Amino acid sequence: MMSTTDWTFNIYRFNPETDQKPTIKSYELQGVDSEMMLLDALLAIKKQDPTLGFRKSCREGVCGSDGMNVDGVNRLSCVTRLSELNNPVEIRPLPGLPVIRDLIIDMEQFYKQYRAVKPYLIGAEPEPEVERLQTPAQRDLLDGLYECILCGCCSTACPSFWWNPDKFLGPAALLQASRFIEDSRDEATHVRLDQLDDAYKLFRCHTIMSCVQVCPKQLNPTRAIGRIKERMVQNKL
Amino acid sequence: MSLIRRRFDALIIGAGGGGLRASLQLSRAEANVAVVSKVFPTRSHTVAAQGGVNAALANVLPDNWHWHMFDTVKGSDYLGDQDAIEYMCRVAPKLVYELEHYGVPFSRLDNGKIYQRAFGGQSQNFGEKQAARTCAAADRTGHAMLHALYQQNIRAKTHFFDEYFATDLIKNEEGAVLGAIVVSIQTGEAMLIEARTTLLATGGAGQIYRTNSNALINTGDGLGMVLRAGIPLQDMEFIQFHPTGIAGIGMLITEGCRGEGGYLVNGDGERFMERYAPNAKDLASRDVVSRSIYLEVKEGRGCGPNKDYVLLKLDHLGADTIMKRLPGIRQSCLTFLGIDPIETPIPVYPTAHYCMGGIPTNRKGEVVMPVKDTPEEPVPGLYAAGECACVSVHGGNRLGGNSLLDIIVFGRAAANEMIEHMKENRYRLPMNEASVEKAMDRLHRWDRKGEGETVDGLKEDLKKAMEDYCGVYRTQELLDKGVEEIGKIRDRLPNVYINDFSRTFNTARIEALELENLVEVAMCTVVSAAARQESRGAHSRVDFPKREDQQWMKHSLYFSEGDRMDYKPVRTKPLTVDSFPPKERVY
Numbered sequence: 001m002m003s004t005t006d007w008t009f010n011i012y013r014f015n016p017e018t019d020q021k022p023t024i025k026s027y028e029l030q031g032v033d034s035e036m037m038l039l040d041a042l043l044a045i046k047k048q049d050p051t052l053g054f055r056k057s058c059r060e061g062v063c064g065s066d067g068m069n070v071d072g073v074n075r076l077s078c079v080t081r082l083s084e085l086n087n088p089v090e091i092r093p094l095p096g097l098p099v100i101r102d103l104i105i106d107m108e109q110f111y112k113q114y115r116a117v118k119p120y121l122i123g124a125e126p127e128p129e130v131e132r133l134q135t136p137a138q139r140d141l142l143d144g145l146y147e148c149i150l151c152g153c154c155s156t157a158c159p160s161f162w163w164n165p166d167k168f169l170g171p172a173a174l175l176q177a178s179r180f181i182e183d184s185r186d187e188a189t190h191v192r193l194d195q196l197d198d199a200y201k202l203f204r205c206h207t208i209m210s211c212v213q214v215c216p217k218q219l220n221p222t223r224a225i226g227r228i229k230e231r232m233v234q235n236k237l
Numbered sequence: 238m239s240l241i242r243r244r245f246d247a248l249i250i251g252a253g254g255g256g257l258r259a260s261l262q263l264s265r266a267e268a269n270v271a272v273v274s275k276v277f278p279t280r281s282h283t284v285a286a287q288g289g290v291n292a293a294l295a296n297v298l299p300d301n302w303h304w305h306m307f308d309t310v311k312g313s314d315y316l317g318d319q320d321a322i323e324y325m326c327r328v329a330p331k332l333v334y335e336l337e338h339y340g341v342p343f344s345r346l347d348n349g350k351i352y353q354r355a356f357g358g359q360s361q362n363f364g365e366k367q368a369a370r371t372c373a374a375a376d377r378t379g380h381a382m383l384h385a386l387y388q389q390n391i392r393a394k395t396h397f398f399d400e401y402f403a404t405d406l407i408k409n410e411e412g413a414v415l416g417a418i419v420v421s422i423q424t425g426e427a428m429l430i431e432a433r434t435t436l437l438a439t440g441g442a443g444q445i446y447r448t449n450s451n452a453l454i455n456t457g458d459g460l461g462m463v464l465r466a467g468i469p470l471q472d473m474e475f476i477q478f479h480p481t482g483i484a485g486i487g488m489l490i491t492e493g494c495r496g497e498g499g500y501l502v503n504g505d506g507e508r509f510m511e512r513y514a515p516n517a518k519d520l521a522s523r524d525v526v527s528r529s530i531y532l533e534v535k536e537g538r539g540c541g542p543n544k545d546y547v548l549l550k551l552d553h554l555g556a557d558t559i560m561k562r563l564p565g566i567r568q569s570c571l572t573f574l575g576i577d578p579i580e581t582p583i584p585v586y587p588t589a590h591y592c593m594g595g596i597p598t599n600r601k602g603e604v605v606m607p608v609k610d611t612p613e614e615p616v617p618g619l620y621a622a623g624e625c626a627c628v629s630v631h632g633g634n635r636l637g638g639n640s641l642l643d644i645i646v647f648g649r650a651a652a653n654e655m656i657e658h659m660k661e662n663r664y665r666l667p668m669n670e671a672s673v674e675k676a677m678d679r680l681h682r683w684d685r686k687g688e689g690e691t692v693d694g695l696k697e698d699l700k701k702a703m704e705d706y707c708g709v710y711r712t713q714e715l716l717d718k719g720v721e722e723i724g725k726i727r728d729r730l731p732n733v734y735i736n737d738f739s740r741t742f743n744t745a746r747i748e749a750l751e752l753e754n755l756v757e758v759a760m761c762t763v764v765s766a767a768a769r770q771e772s773r774g775a776h777s778r779v780d781f782p783k784r785e786d787q788q789w790m791k792h793s794l795y796f797s798e799g800d801r802m803d804y805k806p807v808r809t810k811p812l813t814v815d816s817f818p819p820k821e822r823v824y
Binding site for chain 2: 017018056057059063065079102104129132133134135138147149180185186
């Protein structure tokens with residue numbers, strides 16, 4: 001059933017050129033359908049105030065642009081219904097990384113950790129002239145790993161990542177590491193496991209599981225991290 | 238303000254599948270390559286492609302590239318260039334294997350080979366039984382490809398300028414392209430990237446329509462840049478309406494649903510595609526299925542309280558197939574409709590999806606335009622690939638699964654040609670400061686302060702007008718009105734102002750620059766459509782219901798100066814095989 005209500009949005013605003021410190025600005029949308037997605041609400045607010053900054057692209061939860069902290073939880077605005085939220089809605093940038101402006105964060109540290117796990121298939125050379133074979137069972141091991149959209153919701157919800165963003169790789173990068181460790185076509189498994197065997201990179205995960213709670217693709221980085229640890233033990237035997 | 242200047246061998250604008258396939262080729266050839274993208278690469282719209290990529294691997298049913306070629310030519314309604322189509326279909330298997338080697342997690346068959354599914358417009362043996370040619374990674378093939386291509390670019394150490402917006406090409410007096418002006422979205426600083434070769438891979442412009450399947454970033458930026466540089470756009474009247482967008486929202490529901498055995502029903506519960514396409518039924522070409530849905534609804538046989546959509550039934554496929562082959566679709570239905578397609582049919586209606594037209598190129602990816610008596614003279618230094626380009630392999634109507642193929646085939650081909658060009662032209666041409674100045678003036682226009690219309694207001698009017706006057710079915714009257722209305726909107730553009738002049742991540746300024754591109758592309762589309770008095774592929778004229786090969790088997794070229802139309806012949810001669818002469822197109 002469509003129910004229309006007035007909604008209030010308290011949004012974090014910060015423009016480094018004019019603001020000493022961030023402020024919270026309130027916006028009203030009157031008579032909106034509560035089944036509306038939060039991204040559509042933000043676009044309506046941006047019509048009132050075009051200076052409001054946030055990233056956006058696909059509108060359907062596959063590009064990972066619009067991660068933000070909503071009522072204290074990291075979410076993608078395009079797949080979040082207003083009816084799931086409190087009224088007023090509290091919207092802040094994803095926590096733990098520097099804010100560039102308003103809801104836009106600087107994700108370079110996050111991408112750096114992603115690149116650090118060598119997130120690419122290292123296959124045997126020479127490449128065959130056709131596809132490498134992979135059984136459906138081997139391919140199934142990649143389900144739950146390859147679907148990551150790099151939105152950053154998980155890593156920026158992780159207290160260990162907040163504490164050591166430069167040393168602990170964080171759930172997103174570790175999920176990627178697992179995606180290649182588990183791939184039967186990858187030849188660098190041992191190297192990958194050796195590189196992760198460090199007091200910080202992997203082992204700062206304290207299975208708090210915030211990452212699992214917030215992942216908009218319902219992926220489970222904690223399980224992937226556990227799997228890496230098992231593989232590490234097997235690797236040493 | 239001083240302008241930052243950087244020099245590269247190759248500049249690639251756009252980091253979707255086409256741009257990234259090209260940059261990978263160039264980086265591996267040790268060219269110094271810069272990729273400029275207005276979003277972080279994995280946010281590009283390739284990520285949203287679902288169903289798969291076509292290649293005649295014959296993993297599931299017998300197949301060969303020549304059948305693929307026939308289907309593509311027929312699907313194009315004989316407007317596709319057969320040399321380019323032959324090239325694409327021949328090289329497809331090799332390039333899909335290459336994607337597999339890059340790490341794309343394709344779904345697998347029991348024998349370990351790449352899984353392939355049936356898609357619309359595919360046949361065995363030149364129009365006989367249904368083929369299964371679409372290589373898939375569940376229903377997330379675009380995501381899988383884009384991420385793998387980005388990852389291999391990380392490995393190849395490609396240089397990325399993430400969140401930089403390209404505004405204009407820089408040309409010299411002789412028409413050679415010398416690079417582009419780009420703006421850092423994060424800092425607002427403009428930069429001149431000088432490049433010996435420039436590739437446009439900026440994707441489509443679905444945002445000219447109100448209901449579309451496209452990302453918000455698909456604003457035709459490369460198309461606008463090309464028009465402003467005096468280069469025409471080709472076949473822009475051919476806009477693909479995908480048959481199955483989520484009704485009312487436009488979000489894509491993959492053709493793979495029908496490939497896996499799903500079918501459409503109308504308000505009477507009838508499988509109506511049996512009437513429109515007795516053989517291929519629900520797997521007829523997209524233009525055919527979209528028109529059928531439109532007519533069912535128009536004639537009162539729609540579903541729902543307002544009878545304004547039809548239903549896509551998957552509930553007979555079983556939970557296993559849906560969970561395994563269509564998990565992303567199920568998730569979208571749960572999120573946006575609150576229904577589970579395992580149990581409930583999906584309400585669908587055609588949605589603006591793809592531009593068959595674009596920047597005219599040859600099969601090597603060189604941008605070509607008429608110069609004096611030559612219809613296809615390369616523009617020195619400029620290349621295009623992917624949805625923004627018109628090679629033309631899609632002609633009047635693209636087959637599903639040929640878009641992901643197009644981007645890897647022609648991204649790679651363009652890169653190879655760029656490498657050749659740089660071998661033959663070892664010296665950098667001198668910069669043309671007048672062209673730089675002109676581009677900077679245009680950029681500074683948005684620093685003006687004043688009162689007038691808003692970017693959003695004009696954009697809404699534009700999208701509404703395109704929907705009203707240039708939709709699935711068209712008439713001269715509607716299109717003429719469309720030209721008039723879009724013309725008025727274009728005239729209002731100088732009266733649009735923004736109120737945010739900050740430098741840091743100024744999204745208002747970026748959206749204003751995008752609006753300029755949207756207006757150019759919309760005008761080009763409607764003018765091209767008003768001129769073509771026949772029905773072919775996705776261009777359906779109620780007043781000219783037949784295809785007219787004598788008069789109209791030719792490519793349209795639109796020049797923005799004076800909204801002028803020109804035409805050039807279709808390349809009907811393939812590279813090695815006999816050409817497929819035009820025939821009546823039935824499915």
